Amino acid sequence: MIQLNPGQYKAVHCKDPKILCLAGAGTGKTFALLHRINRLIDEGASPDSILVLTFTNAAAKNMRDRFEGSKIPTFQTFHAFCYSLLAANRTLRKKLGYTELPKILSDAEYKLVINRAKLDSGVRLTTKQLSGQNLLSEKDKFAHQLFLKFLRRQMIKENLITFDTLCYDVCNLFVQNDPVIAEYKQQYKYVMCDEFQDTDKRQWDFIQSFKDAELFVVGDALQNLYTFRGSDSSIIKGLSTDPAWTTIKLTENYRSTHQICDFANNMSHYADDNYRIEITSPREGPAVITGDSADVDMYISQYLTTKQLTAVLARTNKEVSNIRSKYSQYFENYEKYLRLCYAVDVYKSCENPEFAVTFLANFLPANEYTEFLRQYSACPTMTMSQFLALFTNPNIEKFSQEIINMQIALDGVSSYPMELMVLSEFYGLNYDDMFDVNIGINTADDVMHALSTLALKYKDSTDLLYVGTIHSSKGLEYDNVILYNVDSPSFLLNSEDNLNLYYVGITRAKNNLCVLRG
Numbered sequence: 001m002i003q004l005n006p007g008q009y010k011a012v013h014c015k016d017p018k019i020l021c022l023a024g025a026g027t028g029k030t031f032a033l034l035h036r037i038n039r040l041i042d043e044g045a046s047p048d049s050i051l052v053l054t055f056t057n058a059a060a061k062n063m064r065d066r067f068e069g070s071k072i073p074t075f076q077t078f079h080a081f082c083y084s085l086l087a088a089n090r091t092l093r094k095k096l097g098y099t100e101l102p103k104i105l106s107d108a109e110y111k112l113v114i115n116r117a118k119l120d121s122g123v124r125l126t127t128k129q130l131s132g133q134n135l136l137s138e139k140d141k142f143a144h145q146l147f148l149k150f151l152r153r154q155m156i157k158e159n160l161i162t163f164d165t166l167c168y169d170v171c172n173l174f175v176q177n178d179p180v181i182a183e184y185k186q187q188y189k190y191v192m193c194d195e196f197q198d199t200d201k202r203q204w205d206f207i208q209s210f211k212d213a214e215l216f217v218v219g220d221a222l223q224n225l226y227t228f229r230g231s232d233s234s235i236i237k238g239l240s241t242d243p244a245w246t247t248i249k250l251t252e253n254y255r256s257t258h259q260i261c262d263f264a265n266n267m268s269h270y271a272d273d274n275y276r277i278e279i280t281s282p283r284e285g286p287a288v289i290t291g292d293s294a295d296v297d298m299y300i301s302q303y304l305t306t307k308q309l310t311a312v313l314a315r316t317n318k319e320v321s322n323i324r325s326k327y328s329q330y331f332e333n334y335e336k337y338l339r340l341c342y343a344v345d346v347y348k349s350c351e352n353p354e355f356a357v358t359f360l361a362n363f364l365p366a367n368e369y370t371e372f373l374r375q376y377s378a379c380p381t382m383t384m385s386q387f388l389a390l391f392t393n394p395n396i397e398k399f400s401q402e403i404i405n406m407q408i409a410l411d412g413v414s415s416y417p418m419e420l421m422v423l424s425e426f427y428g429l430n431y432d433d434m435f436d437v438n439i440g441i442n443t444a445d446d447v448m449h450a451l452s453t454l455a456l457k458y459k460d461s462t463d464l465l466y467v468g469t470i471h472s473s474k475g476l477e478y479d480n481v482i483l484y485n486v487d488s489p490s491f492l493l494n495s496e497d498n499l500n501l502y503y504v505g506i507t508r509a510k511n512n513l514c515v516l517r518g
Contacts, residue, residue: 025507026255257285308479330465488518
């Protein structure tokens, strides 16, 4: 029997046509979202009629992996969804001026195209004027518009498109209710958006364009960290007072102690009560520590003795690098734990070559991921070798090599217990520990279960340290959190962006929170 708290129950079962779910940190928003989807399907909704949008490939993958059902709804990022329509619908491509599926340009490639178009068009505007960073005179505005038209024609002629243009143009077809997208308006009767605080105006217009669909958006205005990328938290704030929308708040925190929740609540009064969420927890823990950043070494050493995962979170990459260099040994332990967490996907990639390609694709940046979709739609039987010939980055190199090495190690092994023995050697682990899970090893699923269980054992028995920016910790959690150089010149608590960042850092902590001021 699924246990839902009152807020989650309402989020799952409410049948109002427009719902804003304000979900505080650690309150089980993904759990509630997935169970809402299950409720819809149980009541007769087709999985094909459900569109769930998010902002990262990792979040979309996480929801797909956690969804329990034989037929999976559409879980995609905004950009991937737009590109999938462009890839599948020739009429839509033609509407945007393309006869073939265009290539997505990286930022560096786009700069080269702009420079070439500037030379070819004879426009004399500066780079800052072209980018909109400088105010333009009426004469320059006219030249700017001519340049944009020239650039657009050139890109269509060369079968090129940018990520932002792709998303804007496809979303615009939905907003204008163009006949070319009528089939999608008819198909999707339920549109959901996770991390709704990160939407921009065009994405919000896109969601609203589904006039006949049930809309369900989930987010937390206090966790908006991406205004520098164009996200607009005024959208979620506005909905919290819109009488046309039903607001449901998730307040029961399953991550942190009540001391940490109280600390977060006390600092979050900068936010309006209409969208601010007072999180609660019944779990007792130690008091929140406040101190000086000069003593960071002392607190790191103290928390490492707890044998729990400890995170030091800072505002800048420079601060991260300084701390990471001093504690590389413990940071490497955490890297090993993460590698074990991925061991299941690596092993599954050995068992299923098609899975290997989609697994590795999750480590691509956004613009390259859409290029992958383009290549994959043309070649759905793409092998890992073909994939690696097209795409690479440090994470892809790391995990692809791990897959190859594991394949070599498993070559010729004739039984699943023997595979587990080989894997224990592959990861430098004690083979006997594998059998503490008390299961028979009769299938590949049993092997994957043993690996997952051992990863958790390793996490609980090793000194683990993560050092990173608060931005990098979004959506994650750690047993102990040390916030470094708070309210220092690099992290002044004098703007909503930095206050949100502070709030996110606080709410990553499960058991212990230490706030060190600069």
